[in-house]
Amino acid sequence: MAGSPLIDELRATLGTAAVLTDPDLLRGYQRDEADLCESAPPSVVVRPRTTAEVVEVVRLAAAYGVPVIPQGARTGLAGGANSIEGALVLATTAMDRILEIDRVNRIAVLQPGVVNATLAAEVARHGLRYPPDPGSWESSTIGGNVSTNAGGMCCVKYGVTTEYVLGLEVVLASGEVLRTGRRTAKGVAGYDLTRLFVGSEGTLGVITEITVSLRPAPEESLTMVAVFPSIATAGAAVAEISAQGLSPSLLELLDQTHLRAIEAYRPMGLRTDARALLLAAVDTGSRAPADLARLAAACTATGADEVFTATDPVEAAALLQARRLAHPAMERFAAEAFPAGNGGLFLDDVAVPRSRLAALLDGIERIAAEEEVLIGVVGHAGDGNMHPLIVVDRADPVSMARGQRAFDAIMELALALGGTCTGEHGVGLLKRDWLAREIGPVGVRVHHAIKAALDPTGLFNPGKVI
């Protein structure tokens, strides 16, 4: 397509530097970080800088009948940003300006390509906080976070991305610019279009501006760790903490596989003999020590072998860092688990009601035994949102088939426990079939009706979600 009329028009509109057609470059925009998902290099990648440029790109793509794949930093884990043959990838990463930070009203207005960590750092300079903190926060964009309704570790107390999106500017398939939402704390003027676009994974429009609400600067927190003799007892502790109405600002679970992988990746003296570990924090204030004591007591009552509290912020930061290393550590562990570095991971993302967490964890152990695969478990226990990581040998079809069966069995289990097939990673390509199963035929029909209402020709991100 390098010399096509569409490319010529794109170059005339955006300038040559913002239109990529070099095959080596195109391959770099082919896919996100999901395994198990198909992708193909796009025909062209554009990097607009303004809403007006996005409008022109969408109009040209529509006129030429070329599908548009909106992309952030491609840190997604469900293939939602993967390209298909012949597509135009619309990378929002050059739209990276923070347009406004309003301290009194506690809002920020930004372009979609602003990196989460950049926003967090900028608002911190104003004594404010943008809480959502997905694992990818140092590289993922707010546009991508909004499109997937990203979660993170803070969500157990502070909620996911959608709780912080007040308004959006979106370029529709028609090329029209829609503004949704508001700058006010409250507002009920019309349908909640803002939250319809949040989590829609680029299938309904291109988000070109985002208004987020902010919180006052975070309080310091107190951190504790509880060591459990089984993963199910750790799950039971989470249910007990929830039943007691405690509100930790962090409640994460790591199983033994993860503890060993992290310790091998970066030795930090973790209790690798522990079968499971809960990492919890409470925001300070004079009541924090009492809250932490109640958390500790709940863990002890449900069977923790040992509970210890971080004595200083350095120790607490180290514990958090260990949690943040879980994914890269498991990636290395998996790669080295099979010959020639062929080991890989199937990363799942299910959520169940907190009361069913122990049953989920039990069931995952059973599935691992049945399929004879190793499954590490890590996740946001306080939300009932777990990330089972299935270790497979990419060179061995039998191992891959077992991994796939385990992956499916975990989602089946989560649904049977009243849960969801995706707690925070999204549907993308990876879980389209499971979405249909979760929401049923009426739900699928309504999804298609809304997609058709907003994008009648299927211009945006075809084949994703539904």
Next chain:
Amino acid sequence: MAGSPLIDELRATLGTAAVLTDPDLLRGYQRDEADLCESAPPSVVVRPRTTAEVVEVVRLAAAYGVPVIPQGARTGLAGGANSIEGALVLATTAMDRILEIDRVNRIAVLQPGVVNATLAAEVARHGLRYPPDPGSWESSTIGGNVSTNAGGMCCVKYGVTTEYVLGLEVVLASGEVLRTGRRTAKGVAGYDLTRLFVGSEGTLGVITEITVSLRPAPEESLTMVAVFPSIATAGAAVAEISAQGLSPSLLELLDQTHLRAIEAYRPMGLRTDARALLLAAVDTGSRAPADLARLAAACTATGADEVFTATDPVEAAALLQARRLAHPAMERFAAEAFPAGNGGLFLDDVAVPRSRLAALLDGIERIAAEEEVLIGVVGHAGDGNMHPLIVVDRADPVSMARGQRAFDAIMELALALGGTCTGEHGVGLLKRDWLAREIGPVGVRVHHAIKAALDPTGLFNPGKVI
């Protein structure tokens, strides 16, 4: 329509007692509590008890081409539940069962006709709290609260209804039953259909079951009152409180007109010489006295004449009660302000960014002077959400015209200040034109596209919102 085939079929399906056709009864279902909105008695009112019955009603109405007006307790303030000539009113008030309260997962599942106060009391017995507390909470239904995305006094810290709705069951215009959302703390499986229905004012479907999230039981709170020499200084105090990152659990404003009306309605020793009063609370915990002191200091710094804190829960409850009496007190005040009890109120509901609250309050004083009408102001100052009440003489066309002009001028001012024409009451019939102005032609087109996708024949609540 009393002997029509539709009535016969409804009676055969629901039983005679659930199908009302007596003209006197029908008039009771004609309208909500909004002024200035048209209405007409329906042809029939049905009171189904189950989702299956709602499905039958919707199918019959669709087959006969009769519009369906979903109704809760008719406490709305925008005409959103008003009937039209020939319509079928589907009253959800007989669907009043709480189906489940789950303490560990902190959720409740209920039919739409459950009254807000009933739910609040039931979950309190389990040590839990359902925060949204609209002024109508003692009589309004959760179904109505969800349909209007109702707010209340707690929202400044705890958010509005939509923050608490995890999932819905909805009967669509096709008669199909859609289930949205989840029972888990997190979930991103597909479009956020739940929040599309929240606040859609009965135009997209009939909500037949609601899953709400709950919070741990409320903490005690400390309450304070600050008295201001002008309404603008009270507004400035709100901006200062916000700028300092304080998080009151309540922050309400009452102007002198309201203080006098309340004191006349129920004498309680209010400072009726005050031009404006801010009522604030903070949740307890050991840090509460310090937080209250910072709130008080912010009020003093911005010009409060006097700040006093409630010394005991009885005094605090009395102050809250005064705030809750604002609306009935103003209704009596208005009625008595003109001969023959012909006085009435135009109740507005605008929200602006907190930093612009003082400008809004200044502007309302100017509008009152220009139109020579009395405008009382009360509202959720911490959210920038004000309820100006314009006192009019219903018997005097000149007074009514002035009131209407003031009503419109206030919305125009709110939009000019970056606000919204409705902070929590909804659009209904009252603010359709203003919604179109606020969201613009692209927003209107998207609203129509979504309405057409879900309700292609316009069966549900025709003429409302858009």
